[in-house]
Amino acid sequence: MIENLMDTYKRYPISFSKGEGSWLYDSDGGKYLDFAAGIAVNVLGHGHPEIKKVMHEAIDNVWHVSNLYQIPEQQKLAKKLCDISFADKVFFCNSGAEAVEGAIKTSRKYHFEKGDKDRTEIITFKNAFHGRTLATLAAGANPKHTEGFGPLPSGFVNIELSQKQLEEKISNKTAAVLIEPIQGEGGIRITPKEDLQMIRDLTSKHGVLMILDQVQCGLGRTGDFFSHEWAGVEPDIITLAKGLGAGFPIGAILASTDASSGMVHGSHGSTFGGNPLACSVALKVLEIIDEEKILSNVKSLSEFLLAGINDIIENHKDKITSVRGRGFMLGIKCEVENTLIAETALNNGLLLVPAADNIIRLLPPLNTEKKDIEEFFNLLNITLENLPR
Template identity: 40%
Template sequence: MNNEIQSAEENLIRVYNRFPVVLDHGEGMYLYDTDGKEYLDFAAGFAVTGLGYDNKELNETLKAQIDKLYHTSNLYYHESCGEAAKELNRVSGMDRVFFTNSGGEAVEGALKSARRYAYTKGTGRYEFIAMENSFHGRTFGAVSVTGHDSYREPFEPLVPGVKFAKFNDLDSVKALVSDKTCAIILEPLQGEGGINLATQEFMGGIRKICDENGILMICDEVQCGMGRTGSMFAWQGFGTRPDILTMAKAIGNGIPVGAFAMTEEVAKYSLQPGDHGATYGGNPLACTAVKKVIEIFERDNIVGHVNEVAPYLTKKLDDLVDENDCVVRRKGKGLMQGIEITKPITEVNRRCVEGGLLVIQAEGNVLRFVPPLIVEEKHIDEMIEKLKRALAD
């Protein structure tokens, strides 16, 4: 296996710190490598595979679409795009949507939409307020509003006019607001930044600041959206509808697709023909995936299942905090949670992989748990046992 990895790395730009595992196939909650070893997956491809692996219904639907059509120019209409847009707007609570290929592209589109809105309105606004410890992607616009110096510094100068406030600190946001503020962008639940959940007061306060000052509110739900926090999108759990919403990852269950959506008011004054585009965005295969994923989510009550099983994960992680000196605290909501540990996180993660458990690291020495949303209590029990072994001296 190591020779296989070495051979592959010789042909790739090395931007990932990969584990020495060559994955071959998956089924449900589990992945298998080329040697047949089984891994319980509590990473879900960075919160992507909400329906788990090898969902037969989704597979067959995608195969059928491949036989029909999987790319056209966006100058021509295809039914799956309109149908997927209608369904995604319905479940996200938004009015208009643009399909992209990734979360980073979705954030780019959201930022451009906010700037275009200000341009059309003639306000002269162009500044963004973003949050410390945020992560919005790796394109120039997305990394410009990402609140981590390590992501930003190698690529400066970045997009101008970005200020960073403290997450969950309304006063720090208010101090940055000016007549040049175009939009405030935040994740309702920060993922890469350490599994930091916004408070009800903060989300409501941001909405009020935006309403009182003519500022657009952008919620980035690329990771925390699509059922993961116990509502279809996290903003719905707070009751604070954004003006622009970004999404990706789980909306396609692994098929590369993202989207940014907006209210009718923003759409009316925002992007016009020629302002934005994506050759592959909204292609028939991706839109078929979105449409089928939403159908399965609703029919199988995936969000209801999240709300049933998440308290069990919460309890088990809280027990881990009580029982282990090296586990400082639990953070998060629903099936997007983390534990802060005092042991070297890279070593713990390596031991997890060796023990057949896949988890993700996050900022602040946090282990992140974002399993497929089909997870059951028995899988949580198995994860806890594997994690305990990885944390043992």
């Protein structure tokens, strides 16, 4: 029944009527282990009672007012995000693409206000994904996504990740370098710590801002709250979305006072961005991540998850060959078509997400329990044994 929907998604013929923890249920009683988590969104699984409660409370009080007024929940959320990061200022929006788009604007305006009006270029990297607005498409520079949508905004330079390439392209026209610490859509490719440090060194040397797109890899997914902590670098700007609202739409740009200095009255805006309901939910998500020791759950169980996958690979080398990633953001390299594995997994009650480079992504809720991971091993084995030839 999709006649009236634009045909932008190839959808599986299934819908869900209930969710609890890491499990989803269809109306025929079918049960699915959700290792897709809405593509890294449901960080606390489905139906978390505290999230339900905070949503009900916000609905009983006030769920939307515009940014013409003070929104205490928004201020509290901004303070919390700044307390746990390098950032001093936050702008709230509704999605990942909006956060990245806003980060690009923030970096260009920074240089403009400092009188460096030619510094407009944004350097990005091969296989990146930053969203589907025109500017974020230009940033990703993936012909599969951009074809037919031109003309795209100018001022984006997409390069291979190497010191040599970056040294060649960085100049007094560069506003920012934009990178995902771990590429998600691009196939779970980790940016090595040394490369993040190299980018920080070069950007600092050239007075260029460093933007880390953590829409997919942030919010505890790698076992650290932010996905640069393991690299020991401090960026100027971070983008967040997906897991921040655990399923309720909210995005955020986090920046230092200096990097955000161009974002003055009237320079940017969003009707829905940072409304009381979204911010109450996100505040609760952060509280639960802390109280339920979610980061240590990811850190300790990811070892168990990795070890189990490596065992399964040993027995199915003709179908899957390796696993990469960090924390609960893992990619299994497939020998057979990744979409065939995803489809067979679905038919066997396991939800997985394909990514580029013939990868199957595992993005379980961050509060997934050990027994769910054991069930994952079982379902992955069944899937691989039942792949159609």
